[in-house]
Amino acid sequence: MEVIYIVLPLALIIVGAAVAAYVWSVRDGQLDDLESPPVRMLFDDEVSRRTPRSPSVNPDR
Amino acid sequence: MASSVFPYQPVARRQAEEQAETLCLHCGTPVPRGLVNNGAPARFCCSACETVYGILREGGLERYYDLVRESGGACPVSPRSQGRGYEDFDDPGFIERYVRASKTGAPQVRLYLENIHCAACLWLLERIRRVEPGILSIRVDLPRSMAEVTWDDRRVTLSAIARLLDKIGYAPHPWRGENAQELRRQEDRAILVRMGVSGAIAANVMLTSIALYSGLFGAMDAEMESFFRWTSLGLIIPAMIWGGDVFFKSAWRSIVHRAPNLDVPIVLGIAAGMIGGTVNVVRGAGEIYFDSLAMLIFLLLGGRWLQRRGMHRAADAAELVMALTPSRARLVEGEGVRDVPVETLKVSDLIEVRAGETIPADGLVTRGESDINLAWLTGESRPSPVTAGTAVHAGAVNLTAPIRVRVSATGEQTRIGRLMDLMRAAAENRAPIVRLADRFTAHFLAGVTGLAALTLAIWWGGGPEQAIEHAVALLIVGCPCVLGLATPLAFAAAIGCAARKGVLIKGGDAIERLAGARHLWLDKTGTLTEGRMRLVSWTGDEALKPLFGSLERHSSHPIADAAAELPGGAAVESFSCTVGGGVSGVVNGVRIDAGSLKWVLERAALDGDDLIARARERQANGETVVAIAAGGRLAALAGFRDPIRADAKETVDGLRRMGFTVGILSGDDPLTVRAAARELGVPGELARGGVTPEGKLELIRNEMKEHPVVMVGDGVNDAAALSAASAGVAVHGGAEAGLAAANIYLNRPGVAPVLELARGARRTMRVVRSSLLFALFYNLFSISLAVAGLVHPLTAAIIMPLSSLTVVVNSTRARSF
Numbered sequence A: 001m002e003v004i005y006i007v008l009p010l011a012l013i014i015v016g017a018a019v020a021a022y023v024w025s026v027r028d029g030q031l032d033d034l035e036s037p038p039v040r041m042l043f044d045d046e047v048s049r050r051t052p053r054s055p056s057v058n059p060d061r
Numbered sequence B: 001m002a003s004s005v006f007p008y009q010p011v012a013r014r015q016a017e018e019q020a021e022t023l024c025l026h027c028g029t030p031v032p033r034g035l036v037n038n039g040a041p042a043r044f045c046c047s048a049c050e051t052v053y054g055i056l057r058e059g060g061l062e063r064y065y066d067l068v069r070e071s072g073g074a075c076p077v078s079p080r081s082q083g084r085g086y087e088d089f090d091d092p093g094f095i096e097r098y099v100r101a102s103k104t105g106a107p108q109v110r111l112y113l114e115n116i117h118c119a120a121c122l123w124l125l126e127r128i129r130r131v132e133p134g135i136l137s138i139r140v141d142l143p144r145s146m147a148e149v150t151w152d153d154r155r156v157t158l159s160a161i162a163r164l165l166d167k168i169g170y171a172p173h174p175w176r177g178e179n180a181q182e183l184r185r186q187e188d189r190a191i192l193v194r195m196g197v198s199g200a201i202a203a204n205v206m207l208t209s210i211a212l213y214s215g216l217f218g219a220m221d222a223e224m225e226s227f228f229r230w231t232s233l234g235l236i237i238p239a240m241i242w243g244g245d246v247f248f249k250s251a252w253r254s255i256v257h258r259a260p261n262l263d264v265p266i267v268l269g270i271a272a273g274m275i276g277g278t279v280n281v282v283r284g285a286g287e288i289y290f291d292s293l294a295m296l297i298f299l300l301l302g303g304r305w306l307q308r309r310g311m312h313r314a315a316d317a318a319e320l321v322m323a324l325t326p327s328r329a330r331l332v333e334g335e336g337v338r339d340v341p342v343e344t345l346k347v348s349d350l351i352e353v354r355a356g357e358t359i360p361a362d363g364l365v366t367r368g369e370s371d372i373n374l375a376w377l378t379g380e381s382r383p384s385p386v387t388a389g390t391a392v393h394a395g396a397v398n399l400t401a402p403i404r405v406r407v408s409a410t411g412e413q414t415r416i417g418r419l420m421d422l423m424r425a426a427a428e429n430r431a432p433i434v435r436l437a438d439r440f441t442a443h444f445l446a447g448v449t450g451l452a453a454l455t456l457a458i459w460w461g462g463g464p465e466q467a468i469e470h471a472v473a474l475l476i477v478g479c480p481c482v483l484g485l486a487t488p489l490a491f492a493a494a495i496g497c498a499a500r501k502g503v504l505i506k507g508g509d510a511i512e513r514l515a516g517a518r519h520l521w522l523d524k525t526g527t528l529t530e531g532r533m534r535l536v537s538w539t540g541d542e543a544l545k546p547l548f549g550s551l552e553r554h555s556s557h558p559i560a561d562a563a564a565e566l567p568g569g570a571a572v573e574s575f576s577c578t579v580g581g582g583v584s585g586v587v588n589g590v591r592i593d594a595g596s597l598k599w600v601l602e603r604a605a606l607d608g609d610d611l612i613a614r615a616r617e618r619q620a621n622g623e624t625v626v627a628i629a630a631g632g633r634l635a636a637l638a639g640f641r642d643p644i645r646a647d648a649k650e651t652v653d654g655l656r657r658m659g660f661t662v663g664i665l666s667g668d669d670p671l672t673v674r675a676a677a678r679e680l681g682v683p684g685e686l687a688r689g690g691v692t693p694e695g696k697l698e699l700i701r702n703e704m705k706e707h708p709v710v711m712v713g714d715g716v717n718d719a720a721a722l723s724a725a726s727a728g729v730a731v732h733g734g735a736e737a738g739l740a741a742a743n744i745y746l747n748r749p750g751v752a753p754v755l756e757l758a759r760g761a762r763r764t765m766r767v768v769r770s771s772l773l774f775a776l777f778y779n780l781f782s783i784s785l786a787v788a789g790l791v792h793p794l795t796a797a798i799i800m801p802l803s804s805l806t807v808v809v810n811s812t813r814a815r816s817f
Helices: A004-027 A036-043 A046-053 B009-020 B033-037 B047-058 B063-071 B092-098 B119-126 B158-168 B178-217 B222-242 B245-256 B263-283 B290-324 B415-429 B436-462 B464-477 B481-500 B508-516 B524-528 B542-552 B558-563 B597-601 B610-620 B648-657 B670-680 B693-704 B716-724 B736-741 B752-787 B793-813
Strands: B099-101 B107-113 B135-141 B146-151 B172-174 B328-333 B336-341 B350-353 B362-367 B370-373 B384-386 B403-409 B503-505 B519-522 B534-540 B572-578 B582-587 B590-595 B624-630 B633-641 B661-665 B709-713 B727-730 B744-746
Touching (some): A036 B135, B047 B158, B107 B158, B119 B135, B158 B172, B245 B263, B263 B290, B263 B464, B290 B464, B415 B693, B436 B464, B436 B752, B464 B752, B464 B793, B503 B508, B534 B542, B534 B558, B542 B572, B558 B624, B610 B624, B648 B752, B693 B709, B693 B716, B709 B716
Parallel strands (some): B519 B661, B519 B709
Antiparallel strands (some): B099 B107, B107 B172, B370 B384
16 A cells, blocks of 8 residues: 555645646636636537538638 | 306417517517508517618528527617717727727727627627628627627728627627726635635545545554645645635634624634644644535635625626716817817816717706706606706707707716715615624524533543543534525525526625515606606597608607607608607698697697697696697697506515515606506505605615615616615616616516515525524534534534535525526
């Protein structure tokens, strides 16, 4: 079980990285608006369905 | 019996009738019958709706209507276009102040858009570039009603974008109050970081604790056990410093103010567990409770975040008022007129206000005759005529003709500015309520410390070490975490539920206040009524209806809008309009004069006094009477009125049954108010008419001295009263100033949601009470275990989250709305 002495600190370092990523995402403003993104996501798929109408320009990007 | 065989027949019949009514293809409101008979190919209630429908079809955006139906939202609203040119949006001063460069270098602006309410709005706006390709992107922030627009300034001007948004019904305003907003955003982020960090730590402390607990059943060598214990300690220290400090500070502040809040017993438990645990880790013996503590901090921060989010949203909404005051004025200089920012206006400047524009400052009319709409400012449902010498107030809308105004007060000094001041002051002075949970605090604190002392005394005989262990365990399991969670969770769940039903509540306080109130005042214009004129009676020659309808279609007066419900289609020649009088024209070869009785009688003969008497009768009934003369003879009377909403009676009755004393508080003519009160069954002494906005505030303040009061209103005239009342409810379609002042906003037309709201608030408080009761029982149970010395870290680790979970389930499962 001595492996614990290496694995546990290693796990904590990974957790630390995840926490750092989270803190960065919050400070970057990615969690400022929690209502619009879940709604926006639902409409994403239709871009591909609509493009055949005007093949030269993609209206959404 | 026939009625028992077909029990649903009345309903079926009603549905059939509704189907027979044509609904507007855009906004879904019934189309005035006159328009349908006209043989119009598309079915719309007004030309504005038709325009929007056309724009959306052209851009291939019809799916919007499906989305609206799916989401069941109150959108789209019939567009109330401001009819502005938005030229000021292209002004260098405007650009300097509000426009920034985006990451790609294209100009970007933040706009506050009126009427953004649902997912369909977001869908439509973010795809509006199919209609106007010059827009590079629009990103909508739903909760803040904000859109970030990036556009290509070589292809389109900002004013053109603004006009497009306005036409569709989302009137744009520059986003002001950026600084305050930014502060709140930083605060939101800080608490989110705290919550995330303490959550991650709680999970990891729990993992190490599981290892420790599993060591209970088998052999774990002492060295490894101590390694795990030190790891736990190392993990919990940052959670305590980075997350727990919130509670320590809050508890300290409340002790300084000599009003201990719930954080005091919480901090007591945390501190006891932390000190005891650290000592035990260092000396290498005794129990540690770090897993329970970490969980506690995380859960409490979660509750705190939910609460804070509600408060910040309310503050965001208040900023919208700023966005709505007109930002530009037309300054008259010599012969010319110059567009200037409203901030630069000075007293005794001369300004011009064109038809359809909002008056930017208080002043006296020097030239021009027009009608102005004061509905939002005073609650007066009828437009009032102005001529040279009339005093006008900022915020009123000029309806018919351009006027010039000599400025007498600007900005904060205007009547609307002072009203906003009153509103802010009233909101700040709103006494903080003593939360139900906080009322337990003092007793709880005394109980817990007393019992801890008792435990210490009981177990002292068995050695001080064991006695202290048991007392620490008691302080930890006695920590009123569940008590602290119960209220914010129930409120957050209720607010979420209500929002889906079109009732926006800005924070839990409002629910608690609303549930405790028994007195309710309703505004009339725009709240109990629709806030727009409709034709309600016709006296005299029926054959004149289409002629009158055709004639009025040429005018832009609000009365004329209402008359457009009548069939039209007749040819109109030589149309003329007299401001403050009426309109004339030759329709189908017949000369028609329609307007105020006095004005019509000046140009038409009279056949007996019958019609005059009828006109007086109608006026006494609260109607605005338009006299119609055909071929120079008075022939008919059309009565117009702002009718009571269909759901008003039901709502008022429902509120009464719930034990509310319901009154009407209006700025409109007392006669009209009394007529409305009669219709709704409100006793005469509770129907107050002709009350100024300041008067409303006064009345609410006086009543508040005796008991909590709920105010329901819509306009700027209610704003101060809304913010002074225990709970202020703003109805859909009102001025956004009302929305900012109120702590509850109905996002659905009609007053029926008020009733739902009142019921929902009481149900929510029942949920809160049951959760609190459960929390108390739980604490009693765990404390008695601790006194008996039966608490082990493992039992604490199981029963504490379990109790929190129970409260979470109880709060979120309860369908309070």
